[in-house]
Amino acid sequence: MKEWTDSYKTYFSQKNFLFASGTSFGLLLASLVFNFYAGVYATESVSNSVTDLILSNIKVYDVDSLFIFGSWFLFISIAFLCLRYPWKIPFLLKSVSLFILTRSVFITLTHLAPFPTAQIVSPTGFLSYFVFGGDLFFSGHTGLPFLLALIFWDNNFLRRLYLFSSVFFGMVVLLAHLHYSIDVLSAYFITYTIYHISLKLFTKEKEIFESGHTHKF
Numbered sequence: 001m002k003e004w005t006d007s008y009k010t011y012f013s014q015k016n017f018l019f020a021s022g023t024s025f026g027l028l029l030a031s032l033v034f035n036f037y038a039g040v041y042a043t044e045s046v047s048n049s050v051t052d053l054i055l056s057n058i059k060v061y062d063v064d065s066l067f068i069f070g071s072w073f074l075f076i077s078i079a080f081l082c083l084r085y086p087w088k089i090p091f092l093l094k095s096v097s098l099f100i101l102t103r104s105v106f107i108t109l110t111h112l113a114p115f116p117t118a119q120i121v122s123p124t125g126f127l128s129y130f131v132f133g134g135d136l137f138f139s140g141h142t143g144l145p146f147l148l149a150l151i152f153w154d155n156n157f158l159r160r161l162y163l164f165s166s167v168f169f170g171m172v173v174l175l176a177h178l179h180y181s182i183d184v185l186s187a188y189f190i191t192y193t194i195y196h197i198s199l200k201l202f203t204k205e206k207e208i209f210e211s212g213h214t215h216k217f
Helices: 002-011 015-044 064-084 086-109 125-129 140-151 156-175 181-201 203-211
Strands: none
Touching: 002 086, 015 086, 015 203, 064 086, 064 140, 064 156, 086 140, 086 181, 086 203, 140 156, 140 181, 156 181, 181 203
């Protein structure tokens, strides 16, 4: 607890850190706005569905509640990580923002319709701004926890938690026929690339991320 409180005193008293955190939150907000319009556009522009080696050979399962849970889990866990490790906020949020922006670009390029037997997920409230139906490539439920695993790779618990979550939610979207198998498989390769781009773009933020709560920004 003392380490936690000391980290707040150390970082939130520094103007440079406040500026870096502010820009990371601003970038995150911008990425979410872009994601919303990209999701709406992709859903309105859907064309036809295609066959899929996995989905065409397994029945659909009623796991939409797990899909919704996955969305909340990711939102809440990122918020918790920001609160628990405030010195990690700039790199964490900028990497997540880059992930969201990259995925937003991808979903606007190709407009496949959902698989014919896909479960209909109609979330209400907050999640209605993030779940659309036509935003298929690539799977955010698979890619985002994998990104978190890469970011927190040195933390054994978090690495295992997010790797498990990535595989688990990847299976969920396939069982519900909410994503094509290529959406899930490609998420790992694209997310790995996004992480390494973040390392190149946000070198100062990564340095602070790794230094711990005693580092001066």
